[in-house]
Amino acid sequence: MTLRATHKEILLYGISLAMLLLLLKWLEARFIIFNYRLDFFIGSIAIVFTVLGIWLALKLVKPKIETRIVEKEVYVEKKVYIDSSAPKEINREEIGNLGISKRELEVLQLMATGLSNEEIAGKLFVSLNTVKTHSSNIFMKLDVKRRTQAVEKAKRLNIIS
Amino acid sequence: MTLRATHKEILLYGISLAMLLLLLKWLEARFIIFNYRLDFFIGSIAIVFTVLGIWLALKLVKPKIETRIVEKEVYVEKKVYIDSSAPKEINREEIGNLGISKRELEVLQLMATGLSNEEIAGKLFVSLNTVKTHSSNIFMKLDVKRRTQAVEKAKRLNIIS
DNA sequence: CCTAAAATCACCCGAAAGTATGACGGAAAA
DNA sequence: TTTTCCGTCATACTTTCGGGTGATTTTAGG
Numbered sequence: 001m002t003l004r005a006t007h008k009e010i011l012l013y014g015i016s017l018a019m020l021l022l023l024l025k026w027l028e029a030r031f032i033i034f035n036y037r038l039d040f041f042i043g044s045i046a047i048v049f050t051v052l053g054i055w056l057a058l059k060l061v062k063p064k065i066e067t068r069i070v071e072k073e074v075y076v077e078k079k080v081y082i083d084s085s086a087p088k089e090i091n092r093e094e095i096g097n098l099g100i101s102k103r104e105l106e107v108l109q110l111m112a113t114g115l116s117n118e119e120i121a122g123k124l125f126v127s128l129n130t131v132k133t134h135s136s137n138i139f140m141k142l143d144v145k146r147r148t149q150a151v152e153k154a155k156r157l158n159i160i161s
Numbered sequence: 162m163t164l165r166a167t168h169k170e171i172l173l174y175g176i177s178l179a180m181l182l183l184l185l186k187w188l189e190a191r192f193i194i195f196n197y198r199l200d201f202f203i204g205s206i207a208i209v210f211t212v213l214g215i216w217l218a219l220k221l222v223k224p225k226i227e228t229r230i231v232e233k234e235v236y237v238e239k240k241v242y243i244d245s246s247a248p249k250e251i252n253r254e255e256i257g258n259l260g261i262s263k264r265e266l267e268v269l270q271l272m273a274t275g276l277s278n279e280e281i282a283g284k285l286f287v288s289l290n291t292v293k294t295h296s297s298n299i300f301m302k303l304d305v306k307r308r309t310q311a312v313e314k315a316k317r318l319n320i321i322s
Numbered sequence: 323c324c325t326a327a328a329a330t331c332a333c334c335c336g337a338a339a340g341t342a343t344g345a346c347g348g349a350a351a352a
Numbered sequence: 353t354t355t356t357c358c359g360t361c362a363t364a365c366t367t368t369c370g371g372g373t374g375a376t377t378t379t380a381g382g
Contacts, residue, residue: 045203049210101328114310116368129331136370146338147369148309149275264359278339291360297340307368308339 091158098141100159107134109160112151252319259302261320268295270321273312 095105103124110120121131135147144150154160256266264285271281282292296308305311315321 045206046210049207050213114307114313127331152275288361
């Protein structure tokens with residue numbers, strides 16, 4: 001809650017105050033109220049200044065804003081250019097259908113980079129025989145006979161990048 | 162802007178007012194201030210009640226809830242398919258740079274489809290040994306060791322489709 | 323806890339791939 | 353005309369790949 005001391009408001013308050021004091025002086029000079037209605041007079045002063053204070057506060061206090069942000073969704077067309085020769089998303093469904101496991105997919109991926117079984121074995125920290133087993137299973141599941149075919153088909157089916 | 166008349170606040174204000182009036186009575190009974198400092202006394206009352214008014218206002222003003230509608234951009238992907246059935250052009254310059262001959266390119270192309278050397282030989286009506294020679298030359302020129310690498314690199318360099 | 327799938331490894335054997343080298347004819351360039 | 357490159361083929365050899373079979377260990381799920 002911040003107070004914003006607007007020049008206009010402060011000036012207005014000062015003038016009101018001054019005028020009230022002036023009125024007071026005049027009344028004092030007249031000796032009208034002081035004699036028998038001092039309580040009432042003081043009370044009036046209190047009420048007037050209370051109201052003045054309230055007014056001042058409401059004027060000066062920056063509205064306490066509880067911003068409730070309602071997100072309104074504005075649909076903006078975003079054109080996505082798809083180049084089928086460019087990377088498509090990997091077809092996880094197809095992988096599932098073919099029953100290719102994580103490890104087999106790794107082997108297949110490395111195979112696609114042109115690595116030999118031995119190099120793949122080195123990269124995956126397993127024996128050459130293990131890689132052979134994996135690749136054999138891959139060939140079975142992809143229904144191909146050679147690694148080159150496997151890679152070609154895998155890329156065609158988007159199961160590797 | 163609504164005023165929320167909390168019981169507690171109103172009670173507090175009433176009590177303050179009552180106590181002030183009581184103080185006033187007491188002072189009146191004492192005849193201390195009224196004789197020579199009436200202006201000052203009235204001024205104090207004014208200030209006190211102004212402050213009281215301000216406090217009251219701040220307490221009572223219900224925070225203004227401002228519902229701000231923020232437009233949130235939601236991008237709706239509009240897929241624009243690029244005709245890539247005629248994909249990237251084959252990089253003939255690169256083929257020239259690498260010194261790959263027509264025949265070698267044919268072999269490379271067939272190799273990329275996953276054919277074995279024997280199958281390639283059958284397709285091109287040449288002997289297996291010829292295909293081997295070609296592929297060996299291809300590997301040299303592409304600076305690779307295996308057919309899978311050759312295919313990978315060839316596709317990367319756009320020298321085959 | 324138990325079971326099924328996944329991952330690991332091993333051995334054998336044949337097939338395919340790749341290396342090295344050489345040869346020969348034809349076409350194009352120097 | 354000679355040289356060079358291309359395409360063809362061959363032999364011999366090594367390496368890698370892939371199939372078949374079997375086994376053990378991990379991992380994850382019911």
